[in-house]
Amino acid sequence: MRQSLAIRLLDNDWAGPGLISLMAIAVISILQPAFLSPFNILVLLSAIAVNMVVALGQLVIIGVGQMNLALGALGGLVAICFVGAIEVLGVPAPLAIVLGLLIGIVAGMANGVIIARTGISAFIITLASLQIFKGINLGITKAQPFYGVPDSVKQFGNTAVFGSIPWLILPAVLGAFCLWYLFRHLRIGRYILALGGNRQAAELSGIDTTGTVIWAHALSGLFAAAAGMMLVARLQIGQPTIGDDWLISSFAAPVIGGASLSGGHVSVAGTFFGVVIIAIITQALVLFSIDPFVVQIVLGGLILWAVGINRFREWRLSKLAIQGA
Amino acid sequence: MASILEIRHVSKSFPGVKALDDVSISLAAGSVHALLGENGAGKSTLIKIITGVQAPDAGEVLFDGASMRFSKPREAGACGIGVVHQERNLVMRFSVAENIMLDRLGAHSLSRVDHTAIADEAVRWLKMLDLDIDPGTPVSRLSVAQMQLVEIGKALSLRSRVLLLDEPTASLTPNESAALFAIIRKLKADGVAILFVSHKLEEVFGICDTVTVLRDGRNVCDSVPLAGLNRQDVVKMMIGRAEQLARRAPRSKPAASPLLELRGYSSDAGHRDVNLTVRPGEIVGLYGLVGAGRSELAKSVLGLSRQTGGEVLLNGQAVHITSVASALHHHGIGYVSEDRKGEGLILLHSVLDNAGITIWQRLASRFGLLHDATVAREVGPVIAKLEVKTPSLQQTIGNLSGGNQQKVSVAKWIAAGVKLLIIDEPSVGIDIKTKAYLHDLIHELAGRGTAILLITSDMPEMVDVADRILVMDRFRIKGEVENDRVYERVSQAIMTFIHDRKAA
Numbered sequence: 001m002r003q004s005l006a007i008r009l010l011d012n013d014w015a016g017p018g019l020i021s022l023m024a025i026a027v028i029s030i031l032q033p034a035f036l037s038p039f040n041i042l043v044l045l046s047a048i049a050v051n052m053v054v055a056l057g058q059l060v061i062i063g064v065g066q067m068n069l070a071l072g073a074l075g076g077l078v079a080i081c082f083v084g085a086i087e088v089l090g091v092p093a094p095l096a097i098v099l100g101l102l103i104g105i106v107a108g109m110a111n112g113v114i115i116a117r118t119g120i121s122a123f124i125i126t127l128a129s130l131q132i133f134k135g136i137n138l139g140i141t142k143a144q145p146f147y148g149v150p151d152s153v154k155q156f157g158n159t160a161v162f163g164s165i166p167w168l169i170l171p172a173v174l175g176a177f178c179l180w181y182l183f184r185h186l187r188i189g190r191y192i193l194a195l196g197g198n199r200q201a202a203e204l205s206g207i208d209t210t211g212t213v214i215w216a217h218a219l220s221g222l223f224a225a226a227a228g229m230m231l232v233a234r235l236q237i238g239q240p241t242i243g244d245d246w247l248i249s250s251f252a253a254p255v256i257g258g259a260s261l262s263g264g265h266v267s268v269a270g271t272f273f274g275v276v277i278i279a280i281i282t283q284a285l286v287l288f289s290i291d292p293f294v295v296q297i298v299l300g301g302l303i304l305w306a307v308g309i310n311r312f313r314e315w316r317l318s319k320l321a322i323q324g325a
Numbered sequence: 326m327a328s329i330l331e332i333r334h335v336s337k338s339f340p341g342v343k344a345l346d347d348v349s350i351s352l353a354a355g356s357v358h359a360l361l362g363e364n365g366a367g368k369s370t371l372i373k374i375i376t377g378v379q380a381p382d383a384g385e386v387l388f389d390g391a392s393m394r395f396s397k398p399r400e401a402g403a404c405g406i407g408v409v410h411q412e413r414n415l416v417m418r419f420s421v422a423e424n425i426m427l428d429r430l431g432a433h434s435l436s437r438v439d440h441t442a443i444a445d446e447a448v449r450w451l452k453m454l455d456l457d458i459d460p461g462t463p464v465s466r467l468s469v470a471q472m473q474l475v476e477i478g479k480a481l482s483l484r485s486r487v488l489l490l491d492e493p494t495a496s497l498t499p500n501e502s503a504a505l506f507a508i509i510r511k512l513k514a515d516g517v518a519i520l521f522v523s524h525k526l527e528e529v530f531g532i533c534d535t536v537t538v539l540r541d542g543r544n545v546c547d548s549v550p551l552a553g554l555n556r557q558d559v560v561k562m563m564i565g566r567a568e569q570l571a572r573r574a575p576r577s578k579p580a581a582s583p584l585l586e587l588r589g590y591s592s593d594a595g596h597r598d599v600n601l602t603v604r605p606g607e608i609v610g611l612y613g614l615v616g617a618g619r620s621e622l623a624k625s626v627l628g629l630s631r632q633t634g635g636e637v638l639l640n641g642q643a644v645h646i647t648s649v650a651s652a653l654h655h656h657g658i659g660y661v662s663e664d665r666k667g668e669g670l671i672l673l674h675s676v677l678d679n680a681g682i683t684i685w686q687r688l689a690s691r692f693g694l695l696h697d698a699t700v701a702r703e704v705g706p707v708i709a710k711l712e713v714k715t716p717s718l719q720q721t722i723g724n725l726s727g728g729n730q731q732k733v734s735v736a737k738w739i740a741a742g743v744k745l746l747i748i749d750e751p752s753v754g755i756d757i758k759t760k761a762y763l764h765d766l767i768h769e770l771a772g773r774g775t776a777i778l779l780i781t782s783d784m785p786e787m788v789d790v791a792d793r794i795l796v797m798d799r800f801r802i803k804g805e806v807e808n809d810r811v812y813e814r815v816s817q818a819i820m821t822f823i824h825d826r827k828a829a
Binding site: 186188190191194198211 | 378397398399402403408410414415416417418419423424427428430431433434435436437438440479
């Protein structure tokens with residue numbers, strides 16, 4: 001079947017957001033050459049790196065057809081546990097990182113176990129665990145930051161590995177590649193997408209749905225933990241408020257990147273461009289001293305636009321199925 | 326011949342209905358076994374028990390002579406029982422190969438999926454089915470018939486010794502069906518035991534060796550050779566004469582001008598050139614097999630899918646109904662859904678809320694205020710008149726029996742005072758007494774001038790209730806049968822229209 005170029009591009013998850021990213025970069029750098037200064041690029045890439053890991057944490061759960069509202073609360077909890085372990089307990093930084101990742105995995109698994117075993121919607125369960133994680137966070141910190149971030153960690157969060165490429169890019173690239181590989185080539189990744197794509201078919205085919213849901217939430221917890229600690233490195237402080245503002249962008253980036261909120265279809269590359277678009281919009285605010293409300297409106301509009309495009313593609317897919325083309 | 330799978334004296338009850346009562350069946354290697362029965366006879370429940378989706382209350386399942394108790398579909402699959410369900414169970418965005426091998430993508434969670442090996446394995450089964458498609462194709466790109474074959478391939482790839490096919494030809498063209506039968510014969514020659522569920526008797530007589538007929542959850546016959554039987558025998562067994570309903574005299578023909586008229590109607594859902602009239606006080610039956618497009622027509626008229634051609638006239642006026650709300654509030658059309666639990670009722674809400682939902686808009690005050698007492702004044706008498714057995718109007722409707730739930734589904738439209746009531750499969754999952762009551766009720770409503778469009782696959786019900794019967798097949802009206810309530814003549818006439826595919 002012959003299709004127009006526009007349609008073929010639309011079929012590609014990352015093409016649309018990629019094009020928009022490039023256009024936005026071009027327009028902004030013409031209007032404001034400072035946008036492409038080495039320092040600004042470093043700042044931009046650092047923000048993209050952290051937000052990418054946050055978005056990946058949500059992407060796994062979107063893939064299985066659920067939502068994780070506790071992503072930010074868990075990231076924040078891990079962040080303060082990480083600094084707290086170093087400052088209060090004197091744990092060496094590498095060990096504290098491992099500890100942080102473990103907390104993320106275990107807390108994520110707890111979410112997954114409760115959701116899979118009770119059959120209660122992930123929305124409710126993670127809404128509850130959001131409160132619990134946040135409560136533990138405030139109980140530990142009394143809402144005061146931990147300041148004992150080691151220099152090595154501070155450096156990791158604020159220096160460049162090469163030119164304008166921050167060290168923070170490293171975990172983001174690694175995480176993105178691993179998740180892409182998982183969705184594409186590993187059994188668990190295919191099961192997550194099969195479950196999100198058609199729960200009944202997955203179940204009747206003998207897929208262990210409980211185990212798959214637990215896996216997805218454990219992975220989500222892992223990414224939340226990594227993002228929390230990356231933010232500690234970048235902010236150079238163990239803020240109890242880390243993660244409070246992740247919710248909207250964690251959904252926005254995957255959706256702009258073509259993910260279907262009903263599950264079964266995600267794009268890591270698309271999510272990357274989603275993150276880039278959000279970062280550029282936020283940066284433009286600073287560069288052109290635009291009112292913050294405009295950014296929010298633009299971001300909201302962008303989400304609507306992305307959902308509309310996704311809807312159109314799903315509609316087309318179902319039409320194709322009926323025609324049996 | 327040795328039987329591979331034997332079901333002995335199995336019973337299964339659901340709240341308010343006994344789905345299976347002492348049912349037995351035995352499947353032999355290298356033979357095709359037909360499982361027949363009307364809607365609600367218990368076929369699906371039997372299949373669910375064989376495949377481990379549901380556990381029987383009593384009785385046993387023997388596989389190769391050993392007693393089995395499957396608690397998950399996976400366990401039945403591991404034993405070599407493959408099943409192709411009536412509804413499609415494929416992951417649309419996945420490739421053909423991945424769908425066939427879905428439960429065998431790797432040894433453990435972090436195994437790398439060997440796409441080449443999976444494609445090779447899938448091709449083996451695709452070849453066996455003479456299906457020439459690239460195993461890498463996403464399933465969403467396939468035709469319905471191809472999807473069906475992929476599911477059969479998936480079942481076969483488990484090295485199934487028993488293959489259950491639930492209405493496999495429901496969505497196939499005659500050519501595709503013929504190809505499927507060739508494959509079934511090949512599998513039979515290879516020693517597979519096949520259970521074939523179908524409404525189409527000519528197919529059953531074409532390929533099946535033995536037959537089991539269920540009626541009202543019981544065996545009418547258990548694994549008897551088909552050779553000694555003819556069509557009439559089988560139809561008689563399926564329909565039965567036991568719970569013969571009181572035969573009504575044909576009603577006088579209402580002379581009023583049509584309330585609803587469709588002229589050359591076609592819709593987005595797939596209807597073509599549908600002509601239909603319903604007069605006030607008339608009960609028009611719409612008969613057809615599952616998937617013929619009857620419920621879709623009802624929903625389409627209500628505005629749930631787009632009209633693409635023809636005319637809809639209400640009281641002689643051309644109208645264009647675009648939403649269910651306007652169908653009810655402006656045109657007085659109500660619809661009792663066949664899916665009572667999914668579409669008809671809000672199970673967690675009270676009887677009052679379920680019965681009153683249609684009149685909230687009318688009863689609400691100018692500021693949108695609505696009092697339970699106001700609704701109860703209107704709804705109460707209807708609930709009482711229909712003899713709904715409920716402790717109070719506040720009772721959660723999910724706790725009532727199927728029959729009483731169905732009465733409430735009808736009550737809400739009576740309360741709304743609709744002029745046209747479309748009733749879709751009124752007696753699915755309800756007891757015989759309530760069924761008879763509902764039939765009386767439909768007649769009473771018609772007697773008071775309501776136009777009724779009755780959709781049912783239950784032939785005795787159709788013959789008992791309708792004044793005249795339109796036969797639908799593949800989203801078209803195939804013909805009309807005047808109902809003189811002589812069962813043999815009417816059912817024969819209906820079947821002739823449905824089987825008249827080649828001529829059409």
